[in-house]
Amino acid sequence: MMKNVLGLFLTAALMGTAQAETVFVTLEKDNALAVVDPIAGKLIKTVEIGQRPRGIAISPDNKFLYIATSDDNTIRIIDAETLKETGKLPSGEDPETFALNPAGDRLYVSNEDDSQVTVIDIKHKKAIKQIKVGVEPEGIIVSPDNLWVASASETTNMVHWIDTKTNTIVENTLVDPRPRALGFTADSQQLWVTSEMAGTLMILDVKTKQIVKTIKFDVQGVTSDKIQPVGVVIDKDRKRGYVALGPANRVAVVNAQTFEVEKYLLVGQRVWNLAFSPDQKRLYTTNGTSNDISLVDLESQTVTKSIGVGTYPWGVAVKP
Numbered sequence: 001m002m003k004n005v006l007g008l009f010l011t012a013a014l015m016g017t018a019q020a021e022t023v024f025v026t027l028e029k030d031n032a033l034a035v036v037d038p039i040a041g042k043l044i045k046t047v048e049i050g051q052r053p054r055g056i057a058i059s060p061d062n063k064f065l066y067i068a069t070s071d072d073n074t075i076r077i078i079d080a081e082t083l084k085e086t087g088k089l090p091s092g093e094d095p096e097t098f099a100l101n102p103a104g105d106r107l108y109v110s111n112e113d114d115s116q117v118t119v120i121d122i123k124h125k126k127a128i129k130q131i132k133v134g135v136e137p138e139g140i141i142v143s144p145d146n147l148w149v150a151s152a153s154e155t156t157n158m159v160h161w162i163d164t165k166t167n168t169i170v171e172n173t174l175v176d177p178r179p180r181a182l183g184f185t186a187d188s189q190q191l192w193v194t195s196e197m198a199g200t201l202m203i204l205d206v207k208t209k210q211i212v213k214t215i216k217f218d219v220q221g222v223t224s225d226k227i228q229p230v231g232v233v234i235d236k237d238r239k240r241g242y243v244a245l246g247p248a249n250r251v252a253v254v255n256a257q258t259f260e261v262e263k264y265l266l267v268g269q270r271v272w273n274l275a276f277s278p279d280q281k282r283l284y285t286t287n288g289t290s291n292d293i294s295l296v297d298l299e300s301q302t303v304t305k306s307i308g309v310g311t312y313p314w315g316v317a318v319k320p
Contacts, residue, residue, distance in 0.1 A: 021277055022319045023284055024065060025293060026053040029311035033067065033083070038277075038284065038295055041305045047083050050076055055097045056315035060104040065317060068095040068109070075109065075120075080319055090127045092118040099149065101142045101164065108149050108162075110137040117151050119167055129167045133160045139181040145188040148206065152179035152193060159193060161209055171209045176200050181273075183232040183241070185256070192241055194229035201229055201243055201252075203259060213259045222248045231273040235280050235298075242283055244271040251285060253301060265303055267294035272313070278320040286313040
């Protein structure tokens with residue numbers, strides 16, 4: 001009996017270990033990818049990846065990483081287990097941000113210098129459409145229901161709504177200055193948009209394509225010029241959203257039902273981007289100028305760890 005209990009305990013322990021996720025972080029100044037064990041709280045290794053890696057995403061089956069190496073003008077396909085490059089995608093010039101569709105067969109790239117979005121067929125590694133958008137497009141995302149690609153143009157101050165069936169813009173929404181990042185709710189009913197210059201978060205209704213709420217961030221002891229909202233994510237239950245506030249070194253916790261700011265979490269310096277753990281019990285932030293990532297426990301809403309990763313961490317993706 002004791003042996004059976006011990007065996008079950010060991011099996012459960014091993015399963016728990018196997019389920020621990022891996023966090024991948026692009027290091028813009030090191031031209032590398034950091035591989036982190038967040039549960040152990042340590043950097044496992046760094047891998048050279050190309051010139052100025054920034055945007056990163058993982059395929060829906062968790063087998064491949066896509067990494068934009070901006071100065072190489074390409075998006076690299078990396079095996080998520082071996083970390084070996086398996087191919088490249090024709091991204092256009094200076095790719096920084098991009099978005100995968102839910103099926104994982106289309107990738108949409110922001111080409112800032114050319115004021116366009118490039119649509120890539122991943123299977124055939126082929127660009128199938130260039131869509132002209134506003135000046136300096138950066139933030140881009142695909143809705144979970146795969147109906148919309150939303151692209152934000154920083155200088156035109158617009159969100160462009162691209163129909164995924166036709167790859168054409170069907171509507172534009174004027175937003176606050178320098179829209180930086182976008183996040184759809186899991187039900188595809190809302191689009192959250194950050195404004196780096198205005199220090200705001202805008203909630204857009206997807207049906208009307210109009211702003212229904214604007215939230216102005218105000219952090220005690222931090223001057224307004226330091227509050228520069230960038231990355232944004234919303235949990236799958238639409239209970240809370242999290243906004244990286246750049247040089248304010250904070251993540252804003254926003255109630256996704258009332259749109260009230262619940263609290264500000266102090267993280268590393270120049271927080272850029274955010275990603276949930278697969279079970280959404282943790283949140284990871286990339287902190288550009290403190291060269292680390294922060295781990296936020298979402299149950300207690302506290303920052304529990306800081307892990308050094310390398311120079312200028314930018315993008316983050318998580319593998320179960």
